[in-house]
Amino acid sequence: MNAPLPTPAALSTSSERLWSSLMSLATLGATPRGGIRRLALTELDAQGRDRVTGWLREAGCQILCDAIGNLYAIRPGTDATAAPVAMGSHLDTQPSGGRFDGQYGVLAGLEVIRTLNDAGIATRKPIAVAVWTNEEGTRFQPVMMGSGVYAGAFTVEHCVAQRDAEGISVGEALAAIGAAGTDAAPRFDAYFESHIEQGPVLENEGKTIGVVEGALGQRWFDVVLEGQDAHAGPTPIELRRDALLAAAHLTVAVREVATSHPHYARGTVGRLVVSPNSRNVIPGRVEMSIDLRCADAATLDAMTDAVKGAAAKISADSGVSISLEQTVYFAPCAFDASLVASIETTAQAFGYSHRRLASGAGHDAVYVARRCPTAMIFVPCERGISHNEIENADPAHIHAGANVLLHAVLARAQREG
Amino acid sequence: MNAPLPTPAALSTSSERLWSSLMSLATLGATPRGGIRRLALTELDAQGRDRVTGWLREAGCQILCDAIGNLYAIRPGTDATAAPVAMGSHLDTQPSGGRFDGQYGVLAGLEVIRTLNDAGIATRKPIAVAVWTNEEGTRFQPVMMGSGVYAGAFTVEHCVAQRDAEGISVGEALAAIGAAGTDAAPRFDAYFESHIEQGPVLENEGKTIGVVEGALGQRWFDVVLEGQDAHAGPTPIELRRDALLAAAHLTVAVREVATSHPHYARGTVGRLVVSPNSRNVIPGRVEMSIDLRCADAATLDAMTDAVKGAAAKISADSGVSISLEQTVYFAPCAFDASLVASIETTAQAFGYSHRRLASGAGHDAVYVARRCPTAMIFVPCERGISHNEIENADPAHIHAGANVLLHAVLARAQREG
Numbered sequence: 001m002n003a004p005l006p007t008p009a010a011l012s013t014s015s016e017r018l019w020s021s022l023m024s025l026a027t028l029g030a031t032p033r034g035g036i037r038r039l040a041l042t043e044l045d046a047q048g049r050d051r052v053t054g055w056l057r058e059a060g061c062q063i064l065c066d067a068i069g070n071l072y073a074i075r076p077g078t079d080a081t082a083a084p085v086a087m088g089s090h091l092d093t094q095p096s097g098g099r100f101d102g103q104y105g106v107l108a109g110l111e112v113i114r115t116l117n118d119a120g121i122a123t124r125k126p127i128a129v130a131v132w133t134n135e136e137g138t139r140f141q142p143v144m145m146g147s148g149v150y151a152g153a154f155t156v157e158h159c160v161a162q163r164d165a166e167g168i169s170v171g172e173a174l175a176a177i178g179a180a181g182t183d184a185a186p187r188f189d190a191y192f193e194s195h196i197e198q199g200p201v202l203e204n205e206g207k208t209i210g211v212v213e214g215a216l217g218q219r220w221f222d223v224v225l226e227g228q229d230a231h232a233g234p235t236p237i238e239l240r241r242d243a244l245l246a247a248a249h250l251t252v253a254v255r256e257v258a259t260s261h262p263h264y265a266r267g268t269v270g271r272l273v274v275s276p277n278s279r280n281v282i283p284g285r286v287e288m289s290i291d292l293r294c295a296d297a298a299t300l301d302a303m304t305d306a307v308k309g310a311a312a313k314i315s316a317d318s319g320v321s322i323s324l325e326q327t328v329y330f331a332p333c334a335f336d337a338s339l340v341a342s343i344e345t346t347a348q349a350f351g352y353s354h355r356r357l358a359s360g361a362g363h364d365a366v367y368v369a370r371r372c373p374t375a376m377i378f379v380p381c382e383r384g385i386s387h388n389e390i391e392n393a394d395p396a397h398i399h400a401g402a403n404v405l406l407h408a409v410l411a412r413a414q415r416e417g
Numbered sequence: 418m419n420a421p422l423p424t425p426a427a428l429s430t431s432s433e434r435l436w437s438s439l440m441s442l443a444t445l446g447a448t449p450r451g452g453i454r455r456l457a458l459t460e461l462d463a464q465g466r467d468r469v470t471g472w473l474r475e476a477g478c479q480i481l482c483d484a485i486g487n488l489y490a491i492r493p494g495t496d497a498t499a500a501p502v503a504m505g506s507h508l509d510t511q512p513s514g515g516r517f518d519g520q521y522g523v524l525a526g527l528e529v530i531r532t533l534n535d536a537g538i539a540t541r542k543p544i545a546v547a548v549w550t551n552e553e554g555t556r557f558q559p560v561m562m563g564s565g566v567y568a569g570a571f572t573v574e575h576c577v578a579q580r581d582a583e584g585i586s587v588g589e590a591l592a593a594i595g596a597a598g599t600d601a602a603p604r605f606d607a608y609f610e611s612h613i614e615q616g617p618v619l620e621n622e623g624k625t626i627g628v629v630e631g632a633l634g635q636r637w638f639d640v641v642l643e644g645q646d647a648h649a650g651p652t653p654i655e656l657r658r659d660a661l662l663a664a665a666h667l668t669v670a671v672r673e674v675a676t677s678h679p680h681y682a683r684g685t686v687g688r689l690v691v692s693p694n695s696r697n698v699i700p701g702r703v704e705m706s707i708d709l710r711c712a713d714a715a716t717l718d719a720m721t722d723a724v725k726g727a728a729a730k731i732s733a734d735s736g737v738s739i740s741l742e743q744t745v746y747f748a749p750c751a752f753d754a755s756l757v758a759s760i761e762t763t764a765q766a767f768g769y770s771h772r773r774l775a776s777g778a779g780h781d782a783v784y785v786a787r788r789c790p791t792a793m794i795f796v797p798c799e800r801g802i803s804h805n806e807i808e809n810a811d812p813a814h815i816h817a818g819a820n821v822l823l824h825a826v827l828a829r830a831q832r833e834g
Contacts, residue, residue, distance in 0.1 A: 067488070198645070198648060199647075200651075200653075201651075220696065220697075230616075230617070230801060231616065231777070232776030233616075234801065235683075236683065236777075237682075239618065242685075243671055244668060244686055245686070248665035248669050249669060251665035254667060255654070255659075255662055264653070266652075266653065266654060267654075268659075269700075270649055270696045270697055270700060271691065271694050272661060272691050273691075274687075274688065274689050277687070278639065279688045280687055282689050291649050291696055293649075351767075384647060384667070386648070387648070398762070
């Protein structure tokens with residue numbers, strides 16, 4: 001039988017040490033405007049990986065590296081047969097990335113291990129920190145490459161053959177920085193990823209912890225509307241086939257579909273291109289995108305049907321043909337209910353304000369969830385801004401997220417079975 | 418006292434001769450796709466002006482040329498004190514222009530004079546054909562330059578100083594082709610312009626003659642909508658400030674304003690540019706145009722107020738700022754009621770199907786109407802297409818328009834006072 005779990009008051013991470021690690025790592029690829037540019041599998045990425053694995057090794061971890069370059073730092077447990085409880089995220093950044101996206105999840109994991117070491121706590125199950133290769137997908141596609149390979153979404157062979165804009169392959173880039181490992185990827189008992197929210201919900205409600213229930217499913221469409229160009233002056237309203245007007249009705253319909261469905265339903269028209277785009281010509285053609293997201297697969301299907309129905313009605317009313325082609329589908333991902341509940345009760349025990357939410361964007365955790373029970377912890381980021389050099393977060397929130405991670409991981413690691 | 422007016426059956430223009438003149442003139446600047454490229458004050462334009470004045474001189478006319486190059490061919494009347502009843506239009510074309518826009522109005526005038534000559538009809542008032550310089554405004558701005566000078570909308574000094582893309586001034590171009598005249602522009606008793614409709618109304622209703630009541634007033638606006646860029650995934654609907662969604666609502670509102678107002682009200686969003694225009698980013702900024710047109714000035718003002726009211730409501734509902742700046746204002750132009758009625762009764766007498774309508778675009782007649790009673794006669798053009806090499810018209814409609822012009826001009830020319 002294990003020792004009773006420590007209370008929040010008895011065990012907490014070090015805010016200063018965690019912040020210091022983040023700022024240290026942020027010097028690698030630092031940009032003048034305060035962000036980071038550290039693209040996947042570059043020399044800078046290698047420096048980041050080396051610095052972090054150095055810290056983890058010093059903290060008593062064994063380091064493994066698999067064929068796609070994912071790193072796994074393992075702190076042994078007392079039960080030699082148990083699978084590790086893992087934490088983690090990624091170290092690569094966007095071209096104009098910030099100081100928190102990705103590296104927070106990795107360094108929060110490091111901070112948990114350092115805290116357990118300082119407190120002399122041995123866990124039944126091992127504790128691990130995973131560093132997933134190429135989450136951002138800006139130099140090499142597909143995005144979330146390392147965690148995708150881990151989950152079986154792509155093969156290593158497929159991924160190593162992908163090339164960047166200069167023609168360098170993933171395989172060549174891995175070899176160049178010595179990141180093509182030979183270790184087998186470990187099976188995890190569970191996986192926790194802490195991350196900035198990259199959205200405005202927590203800040204807007206003044207909440208410290210986001211208890212992430214899952215990730216939204218996505219359906220993306222390319223839409224083409226074809227009407228008839230005509231001079232705006234001599235063409236009466238009733239004889240027009242105005243593709244932009246039809247696109248406007250469809251844009252409004254997308255919003256209405258999103259607001260009338262549950263489960264974090266969202267709908268966005270982000271791209272819209274008008275032809276001929278001249279102020280006194282009725283537009284004959286519009287190309288636009290539709291992005292539908294929802295936490296529930298059946299609801300996402302219903303939203304799709306509703307948008308298609310609206311498009312058919314708009315087309316019939318306007319004489320403008322409307323074609324929708326689906327270009328992307330991601331199924332919704334529901335995180336493990338017991339891990340989600342554990343994060344929630346831990347936040348509660350610390351007295352941190354919190355709320356459940358869904359991740360609207362993709363994360364490594366969404367792929368890892370295919371292999372083991374998974375959950376995420378969100379902390380607020382300033383004005384919801386991410387993928388930007390001005391990305392910022394409050395040290396108190398960064399600390400709170402690490403504390404919740406610590407106790408949720410500890411509870412899972414000490415659990416029998 | 419004059420002889421009684423001839424009946425339609427007794428006097429009609431020659432369809433073959435008119436068509437032959439049109440096709441002859443269309444060889445000057447003919448394009449491979451069947452159109453004309455004969456830009457204002459070029460050598461080709463000079464050839465066109467010379468050919469037409471040659472025909473008019475042969476038909477017994479005296480030719481005058483004013484300082485902006487407008488040509489006036491005068492067939493004398495029996496009353497030496499009477500001002501002429503004029504017809505006309507322009508000979509310059511768009512860069513990819515058609516065979517009817519402009520030159521139909523001039524050559525229909527020539528055909529009327531030839532018909533009167535053949536029938537041996539002397540009129541009390543002189544009959545004139547006006548050729549207005551640079552109606553299209555593609556080489557030199559402003560558009561409708563010659564008729565604008567005639568109307569006093571611009572000075573000759575202002576216009577001759579305007580330069581084309583190669584730096585050649587209007588004054589230099591006039592001198593180069595010998596078109597800088599010294600004659601005073603004559604005062605007209607009335608002005609009739611026959612023109613293809615350049616819109617779809619007549620063809621759509623199977624009508625032969627458009628009885629043009631006036632030209633629509635225009636108000637053009639540049640609109641800027643400013644919201645907030647944000648990632649489409651993590652940003653819930655209720656926290657968005659989506660500039661494109663606001664622009665869509667405004668586009669729908671513009672149409673609703675147009676359909677809910679009388680007097681040929683039209684409203685068009687022809688240009689719309691989204692920023693950043695990425696499929697998974699909520700648009701933070703949209704620039705768009707609004708083009709409102711109406712035959713009644715007070716109604717056009719009311720439409721403007723309605724659009725501004727809609728914009729204010731959309732802004733309040735969406736958190737997106739919306740600014741409207743008016744960039745163009747043309748007042749509506751009502752043509753002379755007695756001339757309009759005369760065209761209508763003449764079309765009726767010939768048994769031509771007809772309807773009243775408004776010109777949605779500008780014409781020389783709109784400026785000339787500032788100086789004398791004016792009206793226009795429209796004939797259908799194929800699919801409403803103009804400003805295009807494939808512009809086309811039915812010879813029977815071209816003939817019908819000339820017949821209406823003939824009898825309306827004759828009635829006015831024989832009228833006492």
